[in-house]
Amino acid sequence: MVLDPGKLAAHVPSNGAMAHRNPLSQGKVTIAVDEYSSNPTQAFTHYNINESRFQPPNVHMVEPIPYDAPKPAGHTRFVCVSDTHSRTDGIQMPYGDILLHTGDFTELGLPSEVKKFNDWLGSLPYEFKVVIAGNHELTFDKDFMAELVKQDYYRFPSVSKLRPEDFDDVRSLLSNCTYLQDSEVTVKGFRIYGAPWTPWFNGWGFNLPRGQSLLDKWNRVPEGIDVLMTHGPPLGFRDWVPKELQRVGCVELLNTVQQRVRPKLHAFGGIHEGYGIMTDGCTTFINSSTCTASFQPTNPPIVFDLPNP
Numbered sequence: 144m145v146l147d148p149g150k151l152a153a154h155v156p157s158n159g160a161m162a163h164r165n166p167l168s169q170g171k172v173t174i175a176v177d178e179y180s181s182n183p184t185q186a187f188t189h190y191n192i193n194e195s196r197f198q199p200p201n202v203h204m205v206e207p208i209p210y211d212a213p214k215p216a217g218h219t220r221f222v223c224v225s226d227t228h229s230r231t232d233g234i235q236m237p238y239g240d241i242l243l244h245t246g247d248f249t250e251l252g253l254p255s256e257v258k259k260f261n262d263w264l265g266s267l268p269y270e271f272k273v274v275i276a277g278n279h280e281l282t283f284d285k286d287f288m289a290e291l292v293k294q295d296y297y298r299f300p301s302v303s304k305l306r307p308e309d310f311d312d313v314r315s316l317l318s319n320c321t322y323l324q325d326s327e328v329t330v331k332g333f334r335i336y337g338a339p340w341t342p343w344f345n346g347w348g349f350n351l352p353r354g355q356s357l358l359d360k361w362n363r364v365p366e367g368i369d370v371l372m373t374h375g376p377p378l379g380f381r382d383w384v385p386k387e388l389q390r391v392g393c394v395e396l397l398n399t400v401q402q403r404v405r406p407k408l409h410a411f412g413g414i415h416e417g418y419g420i421m422t423d424g425c426t427t428f429i430n431s432s433t434c435t436a437s438f439q440p441t442n443p444p445i446v447f448d449l450p451n452p
């Protein structure tokens with residue numbers, strides 16, 4: 144899809160207490176921990192009632208473009224997938240230029256799974272493929288693995304059985320893509336930044352407490368990037384978990400995206416139930432979780448066109 148930002152009201156929330164320009168840092172916006180950080184459902188309600196922050200005209204749902212829609216001249220087509228969880232066999236992949244996979248490509252990050260995923264990547268025709276980890280890629284999280292081997296009971300027996308030499312260099316198994324972890328790559332002129340962190344939930348990989356710990360990671364995202372890849376959603380954008388009647392997106396990620404970084408595209412997954420697309424007029428938010436809540440790989444990849452830089 145091609146969006147004309149001029150047709151949508153760009154929304155910069157008025158909650159000035161959480162973002163301010165630092166006079167010592169040449170106009171750079173500084174994000175502070177949000178007062179509702181620890182309770183995203185309450186944060187959503189508060190900002191929606193007081194600022195209509197998550198409803199029209201500040202936010203709109205976006206229909207995905209059909210795969211056979213011609214790509215406009217001077218555009219690059221992104222193909223977004225996420226949360227494939229080692230279930231790639233039946234996925235019909237559409238035409239595009241750059242593949243983005245926003246994590247949970249395995250169940251447990253086992254080297255055998257990573258190899259299978261890498262083989263699948265190798266079979267795809269895209270010119271560029273960019274991948275981040277999710278909370279299921281346990282072996283990619285060095286701190287998680289260091290803690291796991293200290294435990295005298297094993298929550299993840301098949302992972303605990305691995306020898307360090309089996310997973311020390313697990314990233315090198317991803318030879319058919321660019322893997323990002325708190326890092327960026329420029330592809331076809333687009334600056335793409337990727338980070339795997341999600342709010343703590345059941346003690347998986349790359350989990351961090353809400354608040355300053357996650358904000359420290361988001362503070363590493365540079366201004367001026369075109370595409371942000373995270374595993375999980377920001378607050379209010381495709382982050383609803385119906386079975387718990389909860390919003391679970393990260394408030395600090397939202398404030399970072401809307402008030403400081405303002406990328407053209409924010410691609411993520413993480414909350415399988417949130418599959419779909421929204422825009423705030425500046426950033427298009429795509430949750431491309433392939434797997435459903437019951438881990439069926441039935442949600443199709445989402446394509447998105449951006450004008451070339």
Ligand SMILES: Nc1nc2c(ncn2[C@@H]2O[C@H](COP(=O)(O)O)[C@@H](O)[C@H]2O)c(=O)[nH]1
Pocket residue numbers: 226247278279342343344384387389391413414415416435436
């Ligand atoms: N209440 C919350 N539910 C969550 C959160 N993160 C994930 N989930 C639920 O689990 C599934 C699958 O996630 P996965 O990482 O195991 O693949 C997801 O679709 C949600 O239903 C959370 O932070 N809070």
Ligand SMILES: [Mn+2]
Pocket residue numbers: 226228247277413415
């Ligand atoms: Mn998942």
Ligand SMILES: [Mn+2]
Pocket residue numbers: 247277278279374413414
């Ligand atoms: Mn996940």
